[in-house]
Amino acid sequence: MTQLILEQALNGLQFGLMLFLLAAGLTLVFGIMDCINLAHGSLYMVGAYFVAAATQAADSFWIGLGAGAAGAAVLGLLLELSLFRQFYKRDHLSQVLATFALILIANEAVRVIWGAQPVMLNPPDALAGPVEIGDFFYPAYRLVIIAFGLAVAGLLYLVVAKSRVGMWVRAGAANREMTEALGINVQALFTAVFVFGTALCALAGGLLGPLLAVQVGMGESVLILAFVVIIIGGIGSIRGALVGSLIVGSVDTLGRALLPTLLRALLPADAASTLGPALASILIYLLMAGILFFKPQGLFPARA
């Protein structure tokens, strides 16, 4: 039992770190420019396809990952300059409509280019096997993802919390007008944030590719999770996104693994087998509703 919990906790950590890569860009876009970007999930999907294509072309997962993320960053730059710039000043309704349109376009474009079948993305051969940790085996690839996620999260945290650019970003999220008045070019700063966020999205998509299927529509479900994360953490807060990701990742993973067993001990088998999966899948939404009930601005509100 402890072994199961330990393994699931590692899985939860890994999932949470990947969610953080997605949520980091989303929360900054949301926080600084007050722009609801439903197409963030599509950038994740397109990024994963880029990584898969680049991996196939280069025959190396790591080169593919880098090239795919770079390609996604270029796409993000083009999108920001051509479209997103026009949405910032509009109301949330227009942003939802416009980014919903982008989801339709992205899904269909991917289907046209790569077909409707899921694309296979294999982890590097050296990492295909399990490694022994203490008294159980854990896939080496997942361990690498955890290490990679921790490194990126730490780096991002350092940049945002300690560097001058990070200070501008935080200032922009807390009060955009005041930051502009102080002479910071928030527009250019935001373009950089958007591009960076897109690259992180693609990294998450590429890293998760070998674990989940790279397929059309993969962005929609993960987008909702990313939104849950930033709402729990507080919009515009990187620290909130990190804490929120780890909470959502572990609650979701542990809930799915342990709740059915737990319920079976408490309830009759019939009720438990119906209730278990249902409760496990709505757990994070319950959590979010509960947190919003007590802290309507999330755990770490960026705007005091």
Add this chain to the structure above:
Amino acid sequence: MAFYRAAPYQKPVAIALVLLLAALPFGLTAFGQEFYIGFATRVLIFALAASSLNLVLGFGGMFSLGHAAFFGIGAYAAAICQQAGINEALIAFPLAMAVAGLFALAVGAISLRTRGVYFIMITLAFAQMAYYLFVSARSWGGDDGLPLLGRMTLAGVSLADDTHFYFAAFSGLTVAMLFLGRLANARFGRVIQAIRENETRMEALGYPVFRYRLVCFALGGALAGLAGALLANLTGLASPNLLVWTQSGTLLVMVIIGGVGYLYGGAVGALILLCLEEVLVGFTPHWHIALGLILLGVVLFAPKGVAALFGKKHG
């Protein structure tokens, strides 16, 4: 946004529309296009669903991204009623409305404590919960959904015939639109719109803002439930896909392209979106791209929606 007021020509236009829609199935049958009766029914049902969202979003100013939950719950309520042996629409539909309305009441009671973006996300979260509950409910078909054994009867008349069913949906929509038109100009509608414009002032004037909003939200949920019950009868299936968040997005898109806060905004949007789909599907299998581009064009060039080009608003 300004208060809704019917344009002077709205009444004759409405009467003409009712006559036209009443004649439509006979016209289609005369030209041998019976297939389109089903399509027209679908448009009417989505017009009702989008109008119910427009009540919440356009008149109440509440940006809900979970409206499909009420729509889907209405569909499931109808299917479950039939399973329980209730095959009479006059009983099953009000039951579906009641269930969807009560769920909306509960969701609203919690969600309306939050504001802005947080409200959008918490309504979305509740819709996701409802979705996962239905997906995991094996006794209600789980992933596959709950099929209906056939269409219900309305006051003893079977709705199995497409034309009969068209008129059932048509009367549902007509009654709902009459109700919404009255509501928008009634005291309740005025108060709701005033709250949308300036919540603090209404609070200071002594209006119970929260309760007005909650009632509006629940009414919208109940109307969406009616649309869901109708749709389940049309397609013969209550599917969890009706509750997916992209369905809420589609309803939102309908309201936005139709015109937020215009009485006919939802209906116009539903007509435009479904017709666009129908036409584009004929041209290319990749019609989603074309639809997406058109929606982008609407955002960039007609941000107020199509109904704004016809309806009038006064300050």
